[in-house]
Amino acid sequence: MARILAIDYGTKRSGIAITDELQIIASGLTTVNTIDLISFLQTYLSKESVELFVIGEPKQMNNTASESEISIQEFIKKLRKEIPSIPIERVDERFTSKMAFQTMIDSGLNKSKRKNKALIDEISATIILQSYLQSK
Template structure:
């Protein structure tokens, strides 16, 4: 049984998180430029057993998908084409960026570190994955 991998996909950067083998705890992996995401995933899958990919679904407060959803959906089609055996799930990512910012502040992270590109993205990916795992065993 493989781990779970999560993406918080943006047009520029994608935050990445993965589960522990027991699928209890989500941890940050880092971030990549979204333009290189498919190559990164292919490399990662060749060295790691991943059971399911969880991709954040950006939804506005009133339930309508955000503008970036079309971009994400097109990227998911490319991932499915390149990796047809990889299960892909979606998870609501409302408020994850705000929660990531709050977690960094509450955790005592220095302002300079919080400004690093990709920091919010990878913490958001952790929140997306943890939310997915907390919903129960659909994986």
């Protein structure tokens, strides 16, 4: 089986998580400057087999799309154009940043490391991917 790759898309940087080849475990991979995201994915795909992209879907509490959905839709159009062979699924990403921050606290990271927004994005992508795996 090929891996599943999740993206916690942000306008400045995007967190990326990946499954193992059996699609059992979600692990944080990295955080990438969003401007470099497509080229990062193309490079990654030249080395690893990925069968699905999972992209977080930010929603308001009333279940409507958040403001950031506009930029995510633009990214998805570009991603489909550049890498049309890999399907995309969306996963509700409400509270993933708060859950990521709590994960950092629970794992004993000190206050200065918890301020690392890139790490929060990577953990958020992992939570998005884990949520997808659990829904399968």
